[in-house]
Amino acid sequence: MDVRGRNRVRVSGRTGGPVVVLAHGFGCDQNMWRLVVPALERDFTVVLFDHVGSGRSDLSAWTAQRYSSMDGYVEDVLEICRDLGRGPVIFVGHSVSSMMGVLAAARAPELFAGLVLLAPSPCFIDDPATGYRGGFSAEDIDELLDSLDANYLGWSGAMAPVIMGNPERPELGEELTTSFCSTDPDIARVFARVTFLSDNRTDLAKVTVPTLVAQCSSDAIAPPEVGAFVHNQIKGSRLVTLNATGHCPQLSAPEETAQAITAFAGELR
Secondary structure, three states: OOHHHHOOOEEEEOOOOOEEEEEOOOOOOHHHHOOOHHHHHOOOEEEEOOOOOOOOOOHHHOOHHHHOOHHHHHHHHHHHHHHHOOOOEEEEEEOHHHHHHHHHHHHOHHHEEEEEEEOOOOOOEOEOOOOEOOOEOHHHHHHHHHHHHHOHHHHHHHHHHHHHOOOOOHHHHHHHHHHHHOOOHHHHHHHHHHHHHOOOHHHHHHOOOOEEEEEEEEOOOOOHHHHHHHHHHOOOOEEEEEEEEOOOHHHHOHHHHHHHHHHHHHHOO
């Protein structure tokens, strides 16, 4: 199957410029980057894609066997990067896609000039034994997934505003709700388990490429302690705290998000 058709790969921006690949999170698609793209296109070749099962990807390519773990998504990322054939890329992963970037860069570091981990979380579940704070107890995650299984549309309407934050801008939460609701519920249930049950803490130390950890100042999904943990585990990484609030700064603060990506990518030239 053609990878560009499967993942609806779109390439724009400056021909011959450094390549920036933007990867969306759970329940979203490449449209979530639309406010960031124009600023990046001036200096970079910008690559957008939809994870299989999301947006306008080829749904016939989705199987529970392949996409019930991070591995299927990571293999897709590697296939996209190889298919581009434009040298090492700067991979920008939002939320769960940040860990896909971590795994992909650990497996094939030659394909990556750098990583930008936007609102990352290697593990959403607290681990009292080690002192790790992911933001949720195991019981919280079980309840979240049970609610999603029971009534996906209702879950989407309730959770999207919490994930988005910025209650004074309800249109942002409404957009995320619409995005969630446009995802096939059966696929969303599987992807939600990949997102909220994966534990990639030990994979962080395997990253050897330059890395920027960009967390939000207030995020109900990935609290500041998570960003600090990721930064401490990836040797030589940089940590920046955006003034943005919520879990989707590419929508709530696109200018600041674009500036952080541009500044980091510019240093890699």
